[in-house]
Amino acid sequence: MKALLLKDWYVLRKQVWSYLLIVLVWGLIPSLTLNLLAVVYGAMIPYTAMAYDQRSRWDRFARMLPYSDRTVVLSRYALGWISLSVGAATVAICQGVLTCLPLPAKLSANLSPGFVFAALCVGCLLLDLNIPLILRYGTEKARWVAILITFLTFASVGALNGLVNDAKTVAAAVLSLTLAGMLVLTIIATAVSILLSLKFYRENR
Structure with missing residues (x-):
């Protein structure tokens, strides 16, 4: 899997720097x-990595290499998990530094680690929806997948903003239960998504 992730790095390195x-x-x-x-x-x-792969017919070439279907599919999830983790760590560090500095309160978003965790769970749920749809319909034939994921990304941020506002009025125990529920949902969704992705990937042989 490391080799597959390294391949994605070489393909996406220009976009990765822009993303960072x-x-x-x-x-x-x-x-x-x-x-x-x-x-x-x-x-x-x-989505970007899979679009490049499908244009270059990498999937056909990958079947001639000593990679199992499971490894190829999991490398897609691993790329998403790494991207989400980098984003979460960057935001947590930036906001942590701003909070520690003697700056006016308005220069900090007061984003707690709990809400970074919630955003991470939502990102994983979007990933669980994204990868099976792309494997099922392809990036070229189903551009609506990108539109759907983009829409859901911004919609999920709106929902998380609502969660942040609600947290000011609910008890800490209720918030903890909400975050625990999101974690359980994310784990179940990821397991189902991986199984579906394996099924769709094998059907495209």
Whole structure:
């Protein structure tokens, strides 16, 4: 799998630097919407990698290499998980630094680690939807997949903003249960998504 991820790095390295710059800027801006979007945005990175692969017919070539179907499919999820983790870590560090500095309160979004975790879960859920759809319909034949994922990305950020506002009025225990529920849902969705992706990938032989 490391070799597959290295291949994605060589293919996407120009876009990766742009992505890192965007995430860094969004992480530093005192805006909950941009901070949360910086985390969730990572779910869109595998779409770009898979689009390149399908244009170059990499999937056909990969079947001649000593990689199992499971390894190829999991490498797509691993790329998404890495992207989401980079976004979450960047936002957490940026906001943590801003909070520690003697700056006016308005220069910090006051984004707690719990909401970074919630954004990470939402990003994983988008990834769980994204990869099976692309494997089932392809990036060229189903451009609506990209439109759908983009729409859901921004919609999810709006929902997370609502969660942040609600957290100001609910008990910490209720918030903890909500985050725990999101974690359980993410784990179940990821397991189902991987099985579907394997099924669709094998059907495209």
